[in-house]
Amino acid sequence: MTLPQTVAPATLHDYEQVARGRLDGAVWDFIEGGAESERTVAANRRAYGRVSLRPRVLVDVSVCDTGTELLGARLRTPVGIAPTAYHQLVHPDGEVGTARGAAAAGALFVVSIYASRTVEDIAAAAGGPLWMQLYWLRRREALAALISRAAAAGCRAIVLTVDAPRLGRRHRDARNGFALGPGIRAANLDPALTAAAHVPGAGRSALATHAVEAVDPSVTWADLAWLRERSDLPLVLKGILTGEDAALAVAHGADALIVSNHGGRQLDGAPASLDALAEVVAAVGGACPVLLDGGVRGGTDAFAALALGARAVLLGRPVLWGLAAGGAAGVAGVLDLATEELAHTMALTGRPDLASVDASAVVLRTEAR
Numbered sequence: 001m002t003l004p005q006t007v008a009p010a011t012l013h014d015y016e017q018v019a020r021g022r023l024d025g026a027v028w029d030f031i032e033g034g035a036e037s038e039r040t041v042a043a044n045r046r047a048y049g050r051v052s053l054r055p056r057v058l059v060d061v062s063v064c065d066t067g068t069e070l071l072g073a074r075l076r077t078p079v080g081i082a083p084t085a086y087h088q089l090v091h092p093d094g095e096v097g098t099a100r101g102a103a104a105a106g107a108l109f110v111v112s113i114y115a116s117r118t119v120e121d122i123a124a125a126a127g128g129p130l131w132m133q134l135y136w137l138r139r140r141e142a143l144a145a146l147i148s149r150a151a152a153a154g155c156r157a158i159v160l161t162v163d164a165p166r167l168g169r170r171h172r173d174a175r176n177g178f179a180l181g182p183g184i185r186a187a188n189l190d191p192a193l194t195a196a197a198h199v200p201g202a203g204r205s206a207l208a209t210h211a212v213e214a215v216d217p218s219v220t221w222a223d224l225a226w227l228r229e230r231s232d233l234p235l236v237l238k239g240i241l242t243g244e245d246a247a248l249a250v251a252h253g254a255d256a257l258i259v260s261n262h263g264g265r266q267l268d269g270a271p272a273s274l275d276a277l278a279e280v281v282a283a284v285g286g287a288c289p290v291l292l293d294g295g296v297r298g299g300t301d302a303f304a305a306l307a308l309g310a311r312a313v314l315l316g317r318p319v320l321w322g323l324a325a326g327g328a329a330g331v332a333g334v335l336d337l338a339t340e341e342l343a344h345t346m347a348l349t350g351r352p353d354l355a356s357v358d359a360s361a362v363v364l365r366t367e368a369r
């Protein structure tokens with residue numbers, strides 16, 4: 001599928017407009033919405049407005065190289081795909097389309113535990129590195145089975161999301177009584193495990209009900225050893241927002257961290273991920289790569305996060321906009337556009353490669369109180 005002829009997206013928000021016109025209102029609310037007052041959703045975006053760039057001039061920028069390395073894999077772009085659930089909500093190809101788009105753009109794809117296509121089908125369509133994201137399920141044998149399956153399919157890292165011992169209170173989904181339709185399911189889990197996600201109820205989100213049943217809120221740092229015993233794959237922790245937890249993650253041998261507030265969908269009142277980045281990078285002290293997601297809506301945002309110490313940035317909602325707008329071509333379009341914008345910002349700031357995109361390239365002002 002290709003984008004309609006009449007649409008020539010110039011920004012990621014142009015994809016958002018196309019997606020909005022195509023999606024059912026409750027699905028749209030599920031994607032766009034956040035927890036409670038959605039103030040962290042807003043904070044994520046506002047933070048990029050407080051960034052000033054410090055351009056250097058008379059630097060040879062005839063070639064701007066966005067290539068990078070992450071956990072041993074070469075990537076054409078540091079802009080990758082954050083794990084988001086149930087891609088078939090927005091396009092029939094689901095995560096297979098997303099994997100094709102990521103391959104076309106040379107980008108990392110982090111596959112959600114709630115992918116609506118099997119990890120084997122996704123891997124067959126992929127051309128670059130895939131990482132598998134997990135929530136800590138109460139049923140540990142299901143978790144162990146999925147880890148083995150992901151490794152056998154060729155996933156190169158396990159990403160454990162640590163900011164969701166329970167699901168954020170998402171008022172839009174509760175009001176909509178949001179539930180999954182019969183045609184969409186978590187393709188990599190036993191259907192019994194996600195049955196509750198299909199049962200609508202007035203005034204509540206079926207996904208929230210399901211998460212209470214499925215996810216173990218008692219898990220602690222000590223349990224990471226259990227994961228380590230089951231897999232040699234690098235372990236990435238997603239959802240770190242403080243220096244204290246970053247230091248604990250390093251002490252527990254994490255191979256990478258993702259600074260993330262889950263796109264403002266978990267703790268309303270959590271800081272903008274961009275504001276949390278410097279604290280985490282300082283605590284990690286170069287021990288492992290730090291990635292960031294949350295509110296990245298173009299190459300200039302990516303540039304700011306990279307300058308403040310992120311090795312890569314991940315897009316959540318924009319990838320779903322691209323998939324809804326044009327399947328694999330839409331996903332590739334979103335990633336290519338963000339990467340082109342990044343290269344453009346690198347040229348205009350006199351930073352021809354990512355090594356030169358350092359702290360001297362930006363000023364992040366603090367928010368006035």
Ligand SMILES: Cc1cc2nc3c(=O)[nH]c(=O)nc-3n(C[C@H](O)[C@H](O)[C@H](O)COP(=O)(O)O)c2cc1C
Binds near residue numbers: 265
């Ligand atoms: C519709 C949707 C579903 C998501 N599903 C997951 C998920 O299954 N696992 C996870 O770790 N994070 C999930 N996230 C959070 C994203 O990985 C990411 O942290 C967030 O979307 C980044 O913010 P952005 O959307 O502003 O780019 C989801 C986000 C959205 C919007």
Ligand SMILES: CC(C)CC(=O)C(=O)O
Binds near residue numbers: 167262265
């Ligand atoms: C199905 C949900 C639990 C996925 C998720 O993490 C989210 O919606 O933010």
